[in-house]
Amino acid sequence: MKIDYCVGIDLGSTTTKAVVLDGERHILGRGITNSRSNYDVACKVALGEALINARFSLIDGRLEHEGIDAERRRELLTRFELAFREQQYRSQLAALRASLHQHAERLALGAATTSTLERILGTMEQETTELYRVGASRKSDFFRDLAGSRYVELAEAIAREGSHAFDPLVGLFDKAILETENSTEAVGTFESHARKAMVQAGDPALQRAVTKVLSIELVQRLGVGTGYGRQRLPFPEKLIRSEILCHGLGAHAMFPQTRTVLDIGGQDTKAIQVDPNGIVTSFQMNDRCAAGCGRYLGYIADEMNLGLHELGPMAGKSCRTVRINSTCTVFAGAELRERLSLGEKREDILAGLHRAIILRAMSLLARSGGIEDEFTFTGGVARNTQAVKALRVLVGEHYGERKLNTSPDSIYTGALGASLFAWREVSRQEAESVEVLA
Amino acid sequence: MRSDELRVAGIDVGSSAIKVALLRDRGSEGAELVGQATERLRRRDPLDVVDSTLDAALALAGLRRGDLDYIATTGEGEKVECRTGHFYGMTTHARGGLFLDPAVRAVVDIGALHARAVLMDERARVLGHRMTSQCASGSGQFLENICRYLGVTIDEIGPLSLQSQKPETCSSICAVLAETDVINMVSRGITIPDILKGIHLSMAGRYLKLLTSAGARGPVLITGGLARDEGLRAALVELAGEQKVPVEIRMHEHSPLAGAIGAGLWGAFRVRKLSSRGISLSGSRG
Amino acid sequence: MTELEQLLARAEELYRDLRFQAVTDWKARHGGLAIGFMPVYVPRELLHAMGVLPVGVMGAGDDLEIIRGDAYYQSYICHLPRSTIELGLNGALDSLDGMLFPATCDVIRNLSGMWKLQFPEKYAHYLDVPQDFDALVGGQFYRRELEEIADELHRRGARKLEPAALRRSIEAYNENRSLVEALYTLRIDEPWRVPTHELYLLLRAGNVLSVEEHTAMLREYREAVLADADRRSMDQARVLLAGSFCEQPPLGLLRTLERAGCYIVDDDFVQVHRWITGDVRANGADPLGDLVLAYLEQGIASPIRYIDDQAKGQALVERVERSGAEGVIFCAPSFCDPALLDQPMAVAAIERAGIPWTSFKYAENTGQFQVIREQAGTFADSIKLWSE
Amino acid sequence: MSEKVNPGAAATAALKDQSQERQKAMIAEHFRKLAEAPERGEKCVYTFVPGNLTELIDSFGLLPVLPEINALQSGMRGKSRDYIALAEKLGHSEDVCTYVKCDIGMLKSGNVGPTGERLPNPDLLLLSYTGCFTFLKWFELLGQEYDAPVTMLHVPYQGDGVVTDSMRTYVVDQLKKKIIPALERISGRAYDEEALKERLERSAQAEEDLVWVLESAKRRPSPIDAYFGGVYYIGPIFTAFRGTQDAVLYYRELRAEVEERIALGKGPVTPDGEIANERYRLVVEGPPNWTSFRKFWQMFAEEGAVVVASTYTKVGGVYDNGFRHDPDRPLETLADYCMGCYTNLNLPTRVQMLERYVREYSADGFLINSVKSCNSFSAGQLMILREVERRTARPGGFIESDLVDPRYFSASNIKNRLESYFQMIEQKRAGGV
Numbered sequence A: 001m002k003i004d005y006c007v008g009i010d011l012g013s014t015t016t017k018a019v020v021l022d023g024e025r026h027i028l029g030r031g032i033t034n035s036r037s038n039y040d041v042a043c044k045v046a047l048g049e050a051l052i053n054a055r056f057s058l059i060d061g062r063l064e065h066e067g068i069d070a071e072r073r074r075e076l077l078t079r080f081e082l083a084f085r086e087q088q089y090r091s092q093l094a095a096l097r098a099s100l101h102q103h104a105e106r107l108a109l110g111a112a113t114t115s116t117l118e119r120i121l122g123t124m125e126q127e128t129t130e131l132y133r134v135g136a137s138r139k140s141d142f143f144r145d146l147a148g149s150r151y152v153e154l155a156e157a158i159a160r161e162g163s164h165a166f167d168p169l170v171g172l173f174d175k176a177i178l179e180t181e182n183s184t185e186a187v188g189t190f191e192s193h194a195r196k197a198m199v200q201a202g203d204p205a206l207q208r209a210v211t212k213v214l215s216i217e218l219v220q221r222l223g224v225g226t227g228y229g230r231q232r233l234p235f236p237e238k239l240i241r242s243e244i245l246c247h248g249l250g251a252h253a254m255f256p257q258t259r260t261v262l263d264i265g266g267q268d269t270k271a272i273q274v275d276p277n278g279i280v281t282s283f284q285m286n287d288r289c290a291a292g293c294g295r296y297l298g299y300i301a302d303e304m305n306l307g308l309h310e311l312g313p314m315a316g317k318s319c320r321t322v323r324i325n326s327t328c329t330v331f332a333g334a335e336l337r338e339r340l341s342l343g344e345k346r347e348d349i350l351a352g353l354h355r356a357i358i359l360r361a362m363s364l365l366a367r368s369g370g371i372e373d374e375f376t377f378t379g380g381v382a383r384n385t386q387a388v389k390a391l392r393v394l395v396g397e398h399y400g401e402r403k404l405n406t407s408p409d410s411i412y413t414g415a416l417g418a419s420l421f422a423w424r425e426v427s428r429q430e431a432e433s434v435e436v437l438a
Numbered sequence B: 001m002r003s004d005e006l007r008v009a010g011i012d013v014g015s016s017a018i019k020v021a022l023l024r025d026r027g028s029e030g031a032e033l034v035g036q037a038t039e040r041l042r043r044r045d046p047l048d049v050v051d052s053t054l055d056a057a058l059a060l061a062g063l064r065r066g067d068l069d070y071i072a073t074t075g076e077g078e079k080v081e082c083r084t085g086h087f088y089g090m091t092t093h094a095r096g097g098l099f100l101d102p103a104v105r106a107v108v109d110i111g112a113l114h115a116r117a118v119l120m121d122e123r124a125r126v127l128g129h130r131m132t133s134q135c136a137s138g139s140g141q142f143l144e145n146i147c148r149y150l151g152v153t154i155d156e157i158g159p160l161s162l163q164s165q166k167p168e169t170c171s172s173i174c175a176v177l178a179e180t181d182v183i184n185m186v187s188r189g190i191t192i193p194d195i196l197k198g199i200h201l202s203m204a205g206r207y208l209k210l211l212t213s214a215g216a217r218g219p220v221l222i223t224g225g226l227a228r229d230e231g232l233r234a235a236l237v238e239l240a241g242e243q244k245v246p247v248e249i250r251m252h253e254h255s256p257l258a259g260a261i262g263a264g265l266w267g268a269f270r271v272r273k274l275s276s277r278g279i280s281l282s283g284s285r286g
Numbered sequence C: 001m002t003e004l005e006q007l008l009a010r011a012e013e014l015y016r017d018l019r020f021q022a023v024t025d026w027k028a029r030h031g032g033l034a035i036g037f038m039p040v041y042v043p044r045e046l047l048h049a050m051g052v053l054p055v056g057v058m059g060a061g062d063d064l065e066i067i068r069g070d071a072y073y074q075s076y077i078c079h080l081p082r083s084t085i086e087l088g089l090n091g092a093l094d095s096l097d098g099m100l101f102p103a104t105c106d107v108i109r110n111l112s113g114m115w116k117l118q119f120p121e122k123y124a125h126y127l128d129v130p131q132d133f134d135a136l137v138g139g140q141f142y143r144r145e146l147e148e149i150a151d152e153l154h155r156r157g158a159r160k161l162e163p164a165a166l167r168r169s170i171e172a173y174n175e176n177r178s179l180v181e182a183l184y185t186l187r188i189d190e191p192w193r194v195p196t197h198e199l200y201l202l203l204r205a206g207n208v209l210s211v212e213e214h215t216a217m218l219r220e221y222r223e224a225v226l227a228d229a230d231r232r233s234m235d236q237a238r239v240l241l242a243g244s245f246c247e248q249p250p251l252g253l254l255r256t257l258e259r260a261g262c263y264i265v266d267d268d269f270v271q272v273h274r275w276i277t278g279d280v281r282a283n284g285a286d287p288l289g290d291l292v293l294a295y296l297e298q299g300i301a302s303p304i305r306y307i308d309d310q311a312k313g314q315a316l317v318e319r320v321e322r323s324g325a326e327g328v329i330f331c332a333p334s335f336c337d338p339a340l341l342d343q344p345m346a347v348a349a350i351e352r353a354g355i356p357w358t359s360f361k362y363a364e365n366t367g368q369f370q371v372i373r374e375q376a377g378t379f380a381d382s383i384k385l386w387s388e
Numbered sequence D: 001m002s003e004k005v006n007p008g009a010a011a012t013a014a015l016k017d018q019s020q021e022r023q024k025a026m027i028a029e030h031f032r033k034l035a036e037a038p039e040r041g042e043k044c045v046y047t048f049v050p051g052n053l054t055e056l057i058d059s060f061g062l063l064p065v066l067p068e069i070n071a072l073q074s075g076m077r078g079k080s081r082d083y084i085a086l087a088e089k090l091g092h093s094e095d096v097c098t099y100v101k102c103d104i105g106m107l108k109s110g111n112v113g114p115t116g117e118r119l120p121n122p123d124l125l126l127l128s129y130t131g132c133f134t135f136l137k138w139f140e141l142l143g144q145e146y147d148a149p150v151t152m153l154h155v156p157y158q159g160d161g162v163v164t165d166s167m168r169t170y171v172v173d174q175l176k177k178k179i180i181p182a183l184e185r186i187s188g189r190a191y192d193e194e195a196l197k198e199r200l201e202r203s204a205q206a207e208e209d210l211v212w213v214l215e216s217a218k219r220r221p222s223p224i225d226a227y228f229g230g231v232y233y234i235g236p237i238f239t240a241f242r243g244t245q246d247a248v249l250y251y252r253e254l255r256a257e258v259e260e261r262i263a264l265g266k267g268p269v270t271p272d273g274e275i276a277n278e279r280y281r282l283v284v285e286g287p288p289n290w291t292s293f294r295k296f297w298q299m300f301a302e303e304g305a306v307v308v309a310s311t312y313t314k315v316g317g318v319y320d321n322g323f324r325h326d327p328d329r330p331l332e333t334l335a336d337y338c339m340g341c342y343t344n345l346n347l348p349t350r351v352q353m354l355e356r357y358v359r360e361y362s363a364d365g366f367l368i369n370s371v372k373s374c375n376s377f378s379a380g381q382l383m384i385l386r387e388v389e390r391r392t393a394r395p396g397g398f399i400e401s402d403l404v405d406p407r408y409f410s411a412s413n414i415k416n417r418l419e420s421y422f423q424m425i426e427q428k429r430a431g432g433v
């Protein structure tokens, strides 16, 4: 069996997103990865992830086909997916280990370092099963963050007991992770992980479904690229669209009534106005300064040693918003430390920081022409509950009642727009070739 | 101990580290550094670290707090309890710079968040200055971030940068978003030394601008934490030559302590000046 | 609370009141028109004589979050107009019956047109004060301008402009000006008695109070501080603060300077109070003519007036001497063309006179004073360490 | 490109029309005269483009020098970066108008003009304070550098959108009592009204042809680019040549050339060739960027974007609303000219003008190039953008750069915005799908 698809890839500054769309314009799968690695790899990995995701949904479809009820399906899929991710994690961890040792050797750091690395990695390996236990919580879905934070914790503990200096360990990690991330091999193939995972999950119906899905061929018709890195996308120029247009179209596809779109990504913030057809009528973007976009929050999360996921919920506990005076991200980091030392509450400061970033977005929105009904918030920061809350408050105060759309998948808005453009291009080419034939 | 000898401490409360300098000051006969300590804050409350750092320096010098005639703070030290008096950053860097290298008439203090060029006369009186604004691009923290992205430690930067063959030009970049720029460069196959040197050159450009607009000429001492960075100094020297800026960039092993040293020396200066007017400070010495 | 504390609390309340409640209250009591004006100078006497309350609108300081104002101004334009628009948009200026935009700079000039577009139902007038100081040329033009404004306000319900009333108004403002001057002099003599952040609040209060109320406030304050035995001198450097004549600094900035060891002994804040030096002639047959002449001949040397022959630098040096300042701090709003273009000329004069100086910029909503504190502190240090 | 003579040195290579050659020759001749002026005992008047009194100055046999033109020339020739750096080193703020800093920097570097010859010192600084407050500071600064008298002509602003009798009287009073006596003093000649009238007559002729050329852009395809090309067309009439026979000839020739292009159905010429396929018709507000003028133009030309009307080509005088210099009211007409310059119009009038352009020139959209230097232009442009958008329902675009400070020209940023803007017009045209 064979399925045609088009892919849209949004090569963001922090994350690269892919959306795979079938001929019916239904979303088959979504994939996301860090953009830290090089661009080609990022695109490949994101697409790979989207295809994995597509296969998961195909498996789900198979199971449904077999008459399995929704609850049972969810349970089976969760088990399968966790087992699958665990396989992936193990494969990457192995690659990381090899790379760490290689670097340690090249720098001639000696036996003490080698055995310390083994101690850390051994612990991490042991913890893997627990990490992917059903119901366990994870700090991030990205290997870098997941492995990185644990590695640093362990290294810190070792440094505290005096067994090994901290800085060289972190230095090694920074080198090795770059390599691991940039290697598609480290991730492994869908098929091999899936086969192991289905055995691990141990359910005959699931096994049948997986085997069936593995035999489906997914065929790419066209890919369209967009995003911050679009000049460097591995796409021909004709197949590249401005991220503004993609966001407008993507938001329109998700919420057809939307007129204003705010996208806060890692490195830029865009305020876009679209007409009833999803056509962009005006837009504003910020300059290249981290203050006011997702990296601001990312930086603050690092400063506080928190995961991005934790930021919003923690700020949500605040009952008093502190006013942050520094605009610059780095200075805000310093201000944060100063305020903490003055005894201000962490959640209050965090609430202030969230408000600060939304205030900046408000001014872009104002510049682009205000906030119309409906209003859609997209980009990675839309995943942050506190950012959404701050936005809701400020919009209400200054523009009155507005329907605010958000979606857990809003980070894929740009990629979705791009995939729609891809299918349009396919139709156009088909029309053209018909003309040529005629 | 001679009767006109004063013992003073200077404490520089920085945004990234506490620096303490202990000095013996014999007035017109000069002063000498008798103890020092530096402690990185690593996200701790500076006021907590101040005491331990001061005590560490005292222990090294075999002194006790009661032996001190003046405890001078600088930087963010206005709130330090045990201080006798506070002097502002540029005042102290000028004094410290002059102490470390009597030939200089200007210092460029490069710390974690700010950089400033300070001009002074032969008595360390500040004649003019220029500072960077509220953007951390090109600061110490910026460099530290870059290190993380490149996977090198801060001490490796200098030596690595010196190995560069073909520095990559990079215009001013955001201290936080630099990450992507750096990754960009890495993925284009540019070597770490070339990246670092490029960054050093762009930083040097900023500092030279501060120096020239402040009107500096002749020997200039780098003070502050980034004085440890050989690569940055090389870049400054190189760029100054290229742009024909008439300055001679110098470094001193105690450059990072300049603020603390200056604070201590000004403390001694105040003690003498006040006692010449018959005022004695309710200082620490019992 | 002592009376002095109460008075200061009232002044601070007026300063922080971004809804101009004092104006609404005044209108409820007096029932006249209230006309807002932007910095720097408008002849308030004229409005007063017509029963109109002149209201100084000098931005919104650091308390107002700018949400829509940024939609009107690019990042490289000073802060004042965006907060003013924001005030207009959020209804804070609804109590005003119109706005005057004096010829201060291109930004305020263009704001006058924006006002016309944004609030077409309100009176908005660009007051083109002359740059020709010849009574027969610029003077005539200015007089026609003022007559036109008076006619228009009369059409909109203000009292007719009568010479007798104008003479009384001139007197009222003469008295107010002389009290302001007295406080400035007192601050020169005993800066610890009149801390600048207090004086500043008093000047700001004059933006929204009627001249009578404001005069009473100034008088009360003066008596209170003279009687206050707790105020004592400290070891601080005396500085003149130059350049803050339009967009006003946040109160926190002044406190920072004072804490960093500076006594500010002269400044450019809320210049409308001090634009005319000395008294305007109040007993002539033609008070409108007297007002015009005062503008032409008794105006201070300001960056927004054309003055050649280095007279401006000289005037600054004289102010330094008069105030006994040991140094000058140039403290101008970011992106303020008049102030910043003036500065090199002023600096040159100050340097020739051998007076120490330093400079930095601010915005009315600056909240971070670290850099400013370092600079001002160093400046004060260098003055203090070397003074004998 | 060795002829560094006209405001388009960088682009002249491709614009080989006869009128261009003539303009180049005129400018070369003017700068030669300036260079020789001290030797020949001729006197120079420094003055500004908006509200310039060229006919009057010329009638006294005096030579005008326009510092703004020198600054833009420095920008085009890549000198402005250093000049600005020098001025900033001398204490000028980063925040202020870069024309001033560029001029001060040039002055401090020996005052060498665009043709490589030294510019004469001024004998008079004639401060035509029209439409911009910075002019005032500029001449205060120059006043400190030169030992020359300053005379101020304060041109009142059209705050209420009209020129009143009071305003006109004020300007005429100043002309009579201040400007003319000053010109008489330095030239040693008496005011000659007949000579002035003659020049005004010629101005009106040239203005007629200029307006015809600018309005030719109403055709499809437009034979000219009214912004990038337009800056060349306004050269003579905005600068030292208004009222001269040379200018009359130049505009006659230019008109003939444009007529020919129309006959051949040709689009505008650009440095990179002709625009064969007019894809977007735009109205542009705001001055161009001079440091990357050619690159900037390219970004439009590559996409087939033609500017059909611009406001920048009205800074030195607005003529397409019917105003012509009128020899019968010599001083009044000068006053009206000064008060009618673009930056002396209030915002509502500027909005109306743009709205009219968008309609009359059938534009697909309008674009604002907001320059950091110039408050006179920039303050309020965001509001203009929204107003015009609302009134015309055509998409507006907004980009930011600077006149002569290369630090504020970010090619990638502008290109990104322009690309998105053009795609937006395109998509709108395609009607969605």
Ligand SMILES: Nc1ncnc2c1ncn2[C@@H]1O[C@H](COP(=O)(O)OP(=O)(O)O)[C@@H](O)[C@H]1O
Pocket: A011, A012, A013, A014, A015, A016, A035, A228, A264, A265, A266, A267, A268, A293, A294, A295, A296, A297, A298, A308, A309, A312, A379, A380, A381, A382, A383, A384, A411
């Ligand atoms: N799970 C999450 N919770 C909170 N914030 C998140 C989460 N995931 C991403 N973000 C935020 O989103 C930003 C990245 O957004 P994204 O739209 O992917 O950016 P880009 O398109 O520039 O790569 C991060 O900097 C972070 O602030």
Ligand SMILES: Nc1ncnc2c1ncn2[C@@H]1O[C@H](COP(=O)(O)OP(=O)(O)O)[C@@H](O)[C@H]1O
Pocket: B013, B014, B015, B016, B017, B018, B075, B110, B111, B112, B113, B114, B139, B140, B141, B143, B144, B154, B155, B157, B158, B223, B224, B225, B226, B228, B229, B230, B256
């Ligand atoms: N060897 C080194 N090479 C480069 N930078 C260094 C080195 N050692 C310290 N630094 C930098 O110096 C900075 C601290 O400087 P310091 O003057 O102490 O700052 P502050 O006073 O603001 O704390 C840090 O940002 C650190 O990155």
Ligand code: SF4
Pocket: A288, A289, A290, A291, A327, A328, A329, A330, A331, B134, B135, B136, B137, B173, B174, B175, B176, B177
């Ligand atoms: S202000 Fe801070 S966040 Fe913004 S560009 Fe500068 S360093 Fe980056």
Ligand code: SF4
Pocket: C078, C079, C080, C081, C104, C105, C106, C107, C108, C246, C247, C333, C335, C336, C337, C338, C339
């Ligand atoms: S602060 Fe300066 S630039 Fe801004 S409005 Fe006032 S005078 Fe104009």
Ligand code: SF4
Pocket: D068, D097, D098, D099, D100, D131, D132, D133, D134, D135, D343, D373, D374, D375, D376, D377, D403
């Ligand atoms: S501000 Fe604008 S109009 Fe004024 S001199 Fe500068 S560029 Fe020219």
